[in-house]
Amino acid sequence: MKIEALRLKNFRAFRDTEWRGIPAFAVVVGANGTGKSTLFKVFEFLRDCMRDNVQVALAKLGGGKGFEEVRSRDADGPIEIELKFRDDGPLVTYSLQIDLENGRPIVTQEILKYRRGQYGQPWRFLDFSRGEGLAVTNEMAKVQDDSQLTREKQTLKSSDILAIKGLAQFEKFPAVKALGNLIENWHISDFHISKARPEQDVGHSEHLTREGENLSLVVDYLYRFHRPIFDTILEKLKNRIPGLSKVESKVTEEGKVLLKFQDGSFEDPFLARHVSDGTIKMLAYLVLLHDPKPHSLLCVEEPENQLYPSLLEELAEEFRDHARQGGQVLVSTHSPDLLNATELDEVFWIVKRKGYSRIQSAADSEQVAAYMRNGDKMGHLWKQGFFEGVNP
Numbered sequence: 001m002k003i004e005a006l007r008l009k010n011f012r013a014f015r016d017t018e019w020r021g022i023p024a025f026a027v028v029v030g031a032n033g034t035g036k037s038t039l040f041k042v043f044e045f046l047r048d049c050m051r052d053n054v055q056v057a058l059a060k061l062g063g064g065k066g067f068e069e070v071r072s073r074d075a076d077g078p079i080e081i082e083l084k085f086r087d088d089g090p091l092v093t094y095s096l097q098i099d100l101e102n103g104r105p106i107v108t109q110e111i112l113k114y115r116r117g118q119y120g121q122p123w124r125f126l127d128f129s130r131g132e133g134l135a136v137t138n139e140m141a142k143v144q145d146d147s148q149l150t151r152e153k154q155t156l157k158s159s160d161i162l163a164i165k166g167l168a169q170f171e172k173f174p175a176v177k178a179l180g181n182l183i184e185n186w187h188i189s190d191f192h193i194s195k196a197r198p199e200q201d202v203g204h205s206e207h208l209t210r211e212g213e214n215l216s217l218v219v220d221y222l223y224r225f226h227r228p229i230f231d232t233i234l235e236k237l238k239n240r241i242p243g244l245s246k247v248e249s250k251v252t253e254e255g256k257v258l259l260k261f262q263d264g265s266f267e268d269p270f271l272a273r274h275v276s277d278g279t280i281k282m283l284a285y286l287v288l289l290h291d292p293k294p295h296s297l298l299c300v301e302e303p304e305n306q307l308y309p310s311l312l313e314e315l316a317e318e319f320r321d322h323a324r325q326g327g328q329v330l331v332s333t334h335s336p337d338l339l340n341a342t343e344l345d346e347v348f349w350i351v352k353r354k355g356y357s358r359i360q361s362a363a364d365s366e367q368v369a370a371y372m373r374n375g376d377k378m379g380h381l382w383k384q385g386f387f388e389g390v391n392p
Contacts (some may be wrong), residue, residue: 001085001092002066002328003297009080010072012038012087015356019348021363024323026296027316027342028332029382030350030390035357036332039350040299042081043330044188045070050168050180054098054105063261067105069096072356078108085182089140091115094179106130106159111178111207118202123149125175126167131159137172143264143383144183187295187348191284193306199256209290212284216257217285220249233286236318240311241279277306285315289322297328316341336379344372349382351389358386 003022004153005150006015013035030036041061048057055066062069071079078099085092100109110133112126118247125136134151143149156166167173168180188210195213220228226358238244246262285303300319305311316338319329333339339347347362362378368386372378381387 001087001178001296003083004086004091005082005084006042007080007082008042009074011079012070012072012082013352013355013357014038015072015075017356017358019359021345021361022330023346024327025320025329025346026331026348026352027339027346028348029334029339029387030332030357031352034350034352034390036350037301038357039359040188040301040332043186043297043299046081046183047186047188049162050165050183053158053165054107054162058098058105067100072291080280081107085179091122092179094164104160107162110163112164112176114175120246121146126163126173127147128154128156128163131156131161133163135167135173135176137174138252139174144316182296185295186297186299187254187288188299188301189288190301190302191281192278196280196284199252199258202251202255202257206293207295208284208288215280215284215287216249216259219247219259219283220257222290222292224251229290229292233283233290236286237279237283240282240314244279247283278308278311280317281306282311285318289318294322294325294327298322298330300329300331301336302333303331304338309335309337312338315340336383339379339382340377342378344369344378347378349387349390353389362387 002024005022006019008017028036028039030282045057045061048060058066058070067079067125068278078097080095080097082093082095085094089101091114093113093115095109095111096107098105099108108129110126110128111124113122113124115122126134132155135152137152138148154167156163164176164180164183165175171177190210191212195211196215200214200216203217204221205214206221208215208218219230222233234247237247243263244261249262250260251257261279288298303315307315312335319331322330345363349360349362350357351360365386365388369383371381371386385391
């Protein structure tokens with residue numbers, strides 16, 4: 001399922017904002033402090049709620065201060081998040097409200113609903129408040145009318161647990177289980193070169209972590225268990241990095257896994273600590289994008305750092321190709337070169353006024369759309385000041 005829209009209320013800089021028309025590959029720009037990172041933290045927050053509970057996720061997001069730090073300044077009422085999804089079937093809406101009661105954050109409302117047609121009220125497959133509610137046990141495809149839905153009352157062990165977390169463990173709630181599995185598979189990437197260079201202790205890692213410190217372990221895993229994917233990654237890396245002929249992992253006598261890179265001009269390979277930042281980072285993104293079990297959503301923050309500008313167009317196409325194959329990629333950037341590789345309906349910018357932020361689509365700007373039709377590129381338009389309210 002692809003995310004089509006996101007509505008936020010009382011979530012940090014987003015006092016009351018809706019992001020509509022989210023494509024499979026989207027690029028977000030904005031000045032520092034407008035909320036680009038906060039936008040991606042919404043998805044990380046929901047994933048953390050699934051893995052732990054609301055209280056833990058709020059503490060993590062709010063730097064230990066929790067709810068009051070996450071709720072928009074001078075705001076009253078609950079934090080509200082609403083997501084709209086779609087695959088080949090009906091529009092799915094998931095809405096969540098979190099508020100303080102007796103000094104403790106709880107889920108005051110959680111709803112999952114499906115719209116079967118263009119008109120009429122959507123069917124509620126989940127309707128919970130304060131740890132209690134109803135969930136549908138029917139398979140979506142087998143139901144033709146709302147009256148055929150079988151709803152079962154359930155009580156969670158705590159009111160700060162998401163119902164989709166508690167019920168997704170049970171096969172008899174298929175709609176809830178599908179959404180829970182989707183959210184758990186989201187990945188937020190904030191790759192750090194300094195974390196990826198050091199050797200790792202021998203271990204097993206199938207998926208790249210947020211900061212990429214297990215890169216050598218994942219490369220080793222792909223080499224041993226998914227050789228065709230590894231060969232594809234290496235071939236693409238060789239086409240982008242002049243002279244590179246080989247990448248391999250090696251276990252040292254001390255039980256460390258390190259990466260070795262072979263330059264065709266030299267007899268001896270280089271260790272990762274001697275290879276350029278751009279080489280390491282391009283390898284990491286290729287590993288992320290060619291995961292044998294791909295993430296349903298990738299959020300990538302400022303991928304342009306340490307990459308040569310000419311590589312950004314190819315990286316953008318890698319992101320787009322991943323989206324074409326069924327994933328969804330959201331990218332934040334400060335790079336005009338990366339923006340130059342984007343299309344009109346892929347770009348959004350964040351404007352902050354009177355302390356709060358809103359999201360604007362490039363496609364909604366008649367001026368930007370006209371220039372793009374005439375052959376201009378998005379990064380050039382941004383540098384020339386055509387993104388209203390956002391300085392490049």
